[in-house]
Amino acid sequence: TTVSVSATASHAIPTTLFGQMFEDINSGDGGLYAEMLQNRAFQQVTPGTSDALDFWSAIAGANIAVIADPKPVSDALPNSLQVSVPGKSTTAGFANSGFWGINVNSSWTYTASFYYKFPTSSSQSVKFTVELRSASGKTLASSATTASGTATTWKQVQLTLKPTTSAPDVNNQFVVLVQPSGSATTTVDFAMFSLFPPTFKGRSNGMRMDIAETLVEMGPKFFRFPGGNNLEVRPSCRGQTTATRWQWNATVGSLLDRPGRVGDWGYVNTDGLGLLEYLQFFEDADMEPIMAVWSGYSLGGTSLPENELAPYIQQSIDQACYDLCCSASGHLSLYALDQLHYSRSSQGYRSPGALRASLGHPEPFTLNYVEIGNEDFFAADTYPYRFQDFVGNLSKAFPQLTFIATSDVGDPTLTPTPQAYDVHVYQTPGWFAQNVFSYDSFARDGQKYFEGEYAAISTNANDLFGTPSDGRLTFPTMQSSSGEAAFMTGLERNSDIVFAASYAPLLQHVNSTQWTPDLVSFDAGSVVRSTSFYTQKLFATNQGDEFMPSTLPNQNGTVFWSISRLTSTLEVIIKIANSGNSSAQLAFALPFSDVASSGTLQLLTGAETASNTPEAPNTVVPKTSTITTGKTIDYTAPAFSVSIIRVVAS
Numbered sequence: 001t002t003v004s005v006s007a008t009a010s011h012a013i014p015t016t017l018f019g020q021m022f023e024d025i026n027s028g029d030g031g032l033y034a035e036m037l038q039n040r041a042f043q044q045v046t047p048g049t050s051d052a053l054d055f056w057s058a059i060a061g062a063n064i065a066v067i068a069d070p071k072p073v074s075d076a077l078p079n080s081l082q083v084s085v086p087g088k089s090t091t092a093g094f095a096n097s098g099f100w101g102i103n104v105n106s107s108w109t110y111t112a113s114f115y116y117k118f119p120t121s122s123s124q125s126v127k128f129t130v131e132l133r134s135a136s137g138k139t140l141a142s143s144a145t146t147a148s149g150t151a152t153t154w155k156q157v158q159l160t161l162k163p164t165t166s167a168p169d170v171n172n173q174f175v176v177l178v179q180p181s182g183s184a185t186t187t188v189d190f191a192m193f194s195l196f197p198p199t200f201k202g203r204s205n206g207m208r209m210d211i212a213e214t215l216v217e218m219g220p221k222f223f224r225f226p227g228g229n230n231l232e233v234r235p236s237c238r239g240q241t242t243a244t245r246w247q248w249n250a251t252v253g254s255l256l257d258r259p260g261r262v263g264d265w266g267y268v269n270t271d272g273l274g275l276l277e278y279l280q281f282f283e284d285a286d287m288e289p290i291m292a293v294w295s296g297y298s299l300g301g302t303s304l305p306e307n308e309l310a311p312y313i314q315q316s317i318d319q320a321c322y323d324l325c326c327s328a329s330g331h332l333s334l335y336a337l338d339q340l341h342y343s344r345s346s347q348g349y350r351s352p353g354a355l356r357a358s359l360g361h362p363e364p365f366t367l368n369y370v371e372i373g374n375e376d377f378f379a380a381d382t383y384p385y386r387f388q389d390f391v392g393n394l395s396k397a398f399p400q401l402t403f404i405a406t407s408d409v410g411d412p413t414l415t416p417t418p419q420a421y422d423v424h425v426y427q428t429p430g431w432f433a434q435n436v437f438s439y440d441s442f443a444r445d446g447q448k449y450f451e452g453e454y455a456a457i458s459t460n461a462n463d464l465f466g467t468p469s470d471g472r473l474t475f476p477t478m479q480s481s482s483g484e485a486a487f488m489t490g491l492e493r494n495s496d497i498v499f500a501a502s503y504a505p506l507l508q509h510v511n512s513t514q515w516t517p518d519l520v521s522f523d524a525g526s527v528v529r530s531t532s533f534y535t536q537k538l539f540a541t542n543q544g545d546e547f548m549p550s551t552l553p554n555q556n557g558t559v560f561w562s563i564s565r566l567t568s569t570l571e572v573i574i575k576i577a578n579s580g581n582s583s584a585q586l587a588f589a590l591p592f593s594d595v596a597s598s599g600t601l602q603l604l605t606g607a608e609t610a611s612n613t614p615e616a617p618n619t620v621v622p623k624t625s626t627i628t629t630g631k632t633i634d635y636t637a638p639a640f641s642v643s644i645i646r647v648v649a650s
């Protein structure tokens with residue numbers, strides 16, 4: 001096939017085109033958020049039950065229980081770990097097994113902390129020894145402090161741990177030994193434990209380095225958050241239609257003031273990864289937020305009536321204001337951290353921007369896009385009044401923002417007419433290849449589109465969300481990734497109306513997975529970049545700034561391309577997706593008189609079912625080579641491949 005490339009660009013390509021969609025599904029706690037202890041503050045558990053002790057165990061004669069503490073460390077954290085040890089014991093204590101392991105690296109210094117108090121005052125002293133220990137009982141790092149038995153109010157211990165050696169695997173524990181000086185059995189209450197490795201860009205309470213670096217490596221320009229379904233109310237919470245939604249103001253301030261919530265995906269979100277941490281990460285990673293606000297719909301199927309929406313609209317305005325409002329420095333003292341309780345139980349304080357400033361970020365964050373809910377096509381009958389009321393009020397406060405609707409495009413009719421829609425699609429690899437032209441027929445009437453979630457998730461069109469034995473993918477394959485790449489050539493061609501697109505879900509802890517396939521998989525110690533990750537990276541890191549029309553691919557075929565130009569470097573960038581099982585010969589005729597005689601090829605290709613997995617993480621990786629180029633570039637695209645050709649031409 002000969003592809004003639006036009007000399008004139010048809011449209012500018014938005015810088016936001018390729019980014020990431022994130023929610024806490026197999027991923028935030030124990031993933032992107034670097035905290036290493038699981039169930040660190042006994043949030044949202046029932047004291048006295050064995051589940052309350054999940055990931056904790058007693059060591060050498062200690063008794064441990066989660067109690068409803070009559071004098072808790074904070075109102076938000078009502079539960080404590082009560083530990084009783086025999087007097088003079090040097091070995092009794094307790095351990096946490098982390099998020100299915102703890103990565104012990106001798107080049108890191110860890111920060112460990114906890115709160116303690118004695119229910120009864122005594123004259124003895126108690127030594128606390130904090131260790132990182134291998135499963136076989138070897139001490140890898142250790143640090144100690146001594147407490148006075150008279151401490152009957154909460155005190156915090158902070159220690160650093162420097163391992164003497166790296167552990168060969170993640171089968172390690174965080175251990176606290178409790179050694180009373182006297183001979184009587186001694187009881188100590190503990191709360192809010194934490195263990196942090198060094199974080200991405202050295203932020204306290206920050207992101208796990210290897211995961212954050214992997215995300216940045218993909219070249220994302222935006223980050224959609226905090227959901228996805230996890231924005232919403234748990235399906236099992238019919239009747240409590242609002243209590244379990246994601247609430248920004250319960251995620252900011254001291255960790256002691258964050259109660260956490262049982263997220264939509266069935267596990268406790270600590271909310272340590274809160275609004276400030278998200279926004280700081282976007283700044284550090286040079287991407288901008290696409291931020292969702294809860295829009296009054298419960299996944300259980302219930303919508304709030306219009307006359308009950310007002311407090312939630314106010315909360316969403318406060319959420320946007322937290323990002324955008326300038327520092328109101330005169331108000332700082334009014335909005336100190338200890339007023340968070342007030343903010344949580346009511347509609348909030350008058351200046352979330354001042355709160356943000358008091359928490360260390362006086363400058364407003366970037367915020368251009370706000371999404372009204374998530375997948376509101378599930379409650380299409382009530383979305384018209386919810387959309388109108390949220391957008392009407394939010395746009396009065398922030399007329400400069402773009403608001404994104406989440407119902408089906410044009411159905412129901414929404415007022416005001418949405419500036420943009422978020423479109424989701426989980427399908428087969430074949431569907432993606434067959435729908436490369438889906439946006440070509442959309443009206444050019446000013447409305448924009450965000451392909452906010454897409455992935456080839458199954459080879460079985462009749463049972464997309466079934467099990468692996470039904471065709472559901474466990475990890476992306478070269479067949480699924482090349483199908484997505486085909487679709488992405490269509491997104492780039494239609495980037496005059498498609499301003500953003502993101503694969504979903506983004507992250508997967510392989511020891512606790514709620515959804516497959518995912519873009520990046522990880523465990524406590526390692527990260528796996530999938531074939532779809534490399535596909536996203538190839539598109540995002542090879543983005544031109546203007547689109548160059550060319551001979552259109554065959555809509556019913558399996559080979560697709562899109563061509564852009566990076567004006568700053570005078571490069572032509574050709575992206576080719578071959579989602580079929582045989583190679584394809586192409587000739588690209590460039591409309592330039594001066595074309596470099598060589599260019600670069602980045603090629604991702606592998607067998608139809610080839611995947612990168614924890615056992616074989618590098619099965620398929622992109623390879624870069626130099627190729628011969630000229631006014632006509634002959635290229636054979638291998639079966640199941642994604643190719644990027646860059647050449648300088650003028």
Ligand code: AHR
Nearest residue numbers: 228229230374375504505
């Ligand atoms: O990406 C997984 C889920 O798929 C999201 O939470 C939801 O928006 C969609 O249905």
